[in-house]
Amino acid sequence: MTTTTLPAAACEQTPQSSAQALRQNLARNLRKLVRNPLSVAGLVVIGALLLLAAFAPWIATHDPLAQDLANTLKAPDAAHWFGTDEYGRDIFSRLVYGSRITLYIISLVTVIVGPVGLAIGVISGYFGGWVDTVFMRITDIFISFPGLVLALAFVAALGPGLDHAVIAIALTAWPPIARLARAETLSLRKADYIVAVQLQGASATRILLRHVAPMCLSSVVVRLTMNMAGIILTAAGLGFLGLGAQPPVPEWGAMISAGRRYMLECWWLVAMPGAAIMFASLAFNLFGDGMRDVLDPRSE
């Protein structure tokens, strides 16, 4: 608090190269993330999910598709940790393989939605005028339908299937990202450092790519992480309605849907995939919260 001491961050050793500066920056962010136990918990669950998906063949105790009609609807025991379903398939193994599908959907949707939303938002916020009007009215149209209903309509038009579900979810997920990026851009557009690069003769593309987009990136990443929970739920919802992954693929939502006929007698058929969905989406939410604390430019 005194004029004689430099800002706290400057007390670190003065970086001697850009790589070192970047490293210090990363280390500082990591320290901030680790300080919040809930986001660490989220990170751990996400990490476990990734491991599960990567090493599914070694972790799974049974073949997820192998039917065993002698052992249908068995309650959880030593042989089948989470019990078996109506065809005698091991639920634990199906959940382990199902994590691959969930992660596939999440990553594909994020890879589509992030850049598209960011680009549309940044362009419409920076240029304003008719560009903004056109882009934002399109966004309004997409945003005025409930996500699941819109996704349903698309899948109905394209036909059921995992890839179509991904496209449908992506179509419903980009508008909030675009709006967020636009709002950030609007507040940045008049910032002195943007005016300064304009005055250096930078082209609009250069300003957007190197100066505006990186500033929006952090809030977009946070938003995307939080959205992942929603994506998991939408994917499960589509699966439940039979419009996502098709049987016998062990998609979590589809598993609940198939299990609901036996729900009253055999709780594990829905409880296990339900818990998996809950933990996964909770983990992404917690991690997203932690990311916001770390990356929010306003917190600096």
Added chain:
Amino acid sequence: MAMIEVDKLNLSFGEGAEANQVLHDVCFDVGDGEAFGLVGESGSGKTTVLRCLAGQYSHWSGSLAINSERLGRKLDKARCRKLQMVFQDPYGSLHPRHTVETALSEPLAIHGITDASRRIDSILTKVGLPTNFRYRYPHQLSGGQRQRVAIARALILEPRILLLDEPTSALDVSVQAEILNLLADLRKQEGLTYLLVTHDLGVVAHLCDRVAVMQQGRIVDLIESASLVGAVPEHPYTRMLVEASRHYSREMAEVGADLTPAEAV
């Protein structure tokens, strides 16, 4: 010879009956190597004049010229190499995620200038910063250091003119003195022309040779700084500003009340 010529500059925002004219026939010349000040209160249009020169507004009328070349309405790369700007808020004028090196190499990259590393070292030395500061982020710098970086960024394209928008008003007085000294030294070394906008008469009188006083979009008085020493200016508004910069007094408060529009009080 005039470096900056502003002739009958007019600017209004809005259209028709709602139009709000913020500049009324602003005329002044700044000589080569001169430091010229624009003082005024908020809403006087002083910053707007600067932003017209910096190409931030394009719908002005009148004529602007630099080094006898008339300026177009669009900001082009040639103008960027002739004039640069230093902003008021050292916290808002540096990109928070760019290191000093990135901030300084950006203008060089835009203009295709090579040997960036050598130029960055030399400009950092010139503004009185150690060369190993190039890898710092803005949040690792104090306010005065940030303003030095901002000045370095403005000078790296070697412009002839610096537009200074309240460059020290966000700084503590002891830091302000350092920055004002730096600006004075740089002008002498590089033969720069300054156009300084401020509300602080002390700052403008210290740094500038001539001062234009602006009020509600018009230049109401033009004075030599040297003539202000111990003097009572003739123009009542200038007199109020000068007296207020010297000390607080009851009488000046009454004069101030008569000089400001009723709705502002």
Added chain:
Amino acid sequence: MMNQTNQPLLQVEDLRVSFTSGGALVDAVRGVSFSLGREKLAIVGESGSGKSTVGRTLLRLHPKSARITASKMQFGDIDLATCSEKTMQSIRGQRMSMIMQDPKYSLNPVMRVGDQIAEAYLAHHKVARAEANQRALAMLEAVRIRDPQRVFRMYPHEVSGGMGQRIMIAMMLITEPEVVIADEPTSALDVSVRLQVLATLDDLVSKRGLGLIFISHDLNLVRSFCDRVLVMYAGRVVESIAASDLDNAKHPYTQGLLASLPSVDQRRERLPVLQRDPAWLTQPIGA
């Protein structure tokens, strides 16, 4: 200005404030002592000197992470350091009030300004609404607002910065406090408006015999506006001096600050730059 009594309104001895920030303890105020009579006392210093922290601590408006110790913080018959939060609430706004830098952030945007002033009065006095309104109108007149009836019904966004600051002053003075703390009350205002707001404050302070703590970074202003000046550096008062005597300041920091001010009356090639002496951080006050 000490026309009524010589008994100090406020006595502070060895005030220390520290904050925990990022795991480290930062000392913001390190042993500040002063007393305030019915006068205009300035606390000047650069950013980070702890001058605003002192003002906030007197009203106990500091963040929760702050640790405060003082051997004495006597306000009339109350010790501010130890009294209960309830006592504090009866003091805050009633017997001691604070004017902030920017009225834009201190006025409630959805309430008419007249109502806000009346509300401030009602919070501490059991009177009828009509009487409170009457007093609010009188107060608006006292801060020399030209058309108090009209301004009474305005919303904060409809008034200018100068008028907003007058309204803040009206609101803070309507409860007739004994001590007013003004934290940079005019730094957000233009020169001409600033002078008028200061004149208003000046009149009210002398007429009502208040104690005013005027926190500012502007030595030039303080020198002509206040009676006495405390110069703070790095959380300590390095010099306490009569405002009229500032030219003869003893401490090198005060001298350096004064010298580094650019002035219309002194043409200098370069401004002298303040050389900070580490000894200022530790040497006993008045040395």
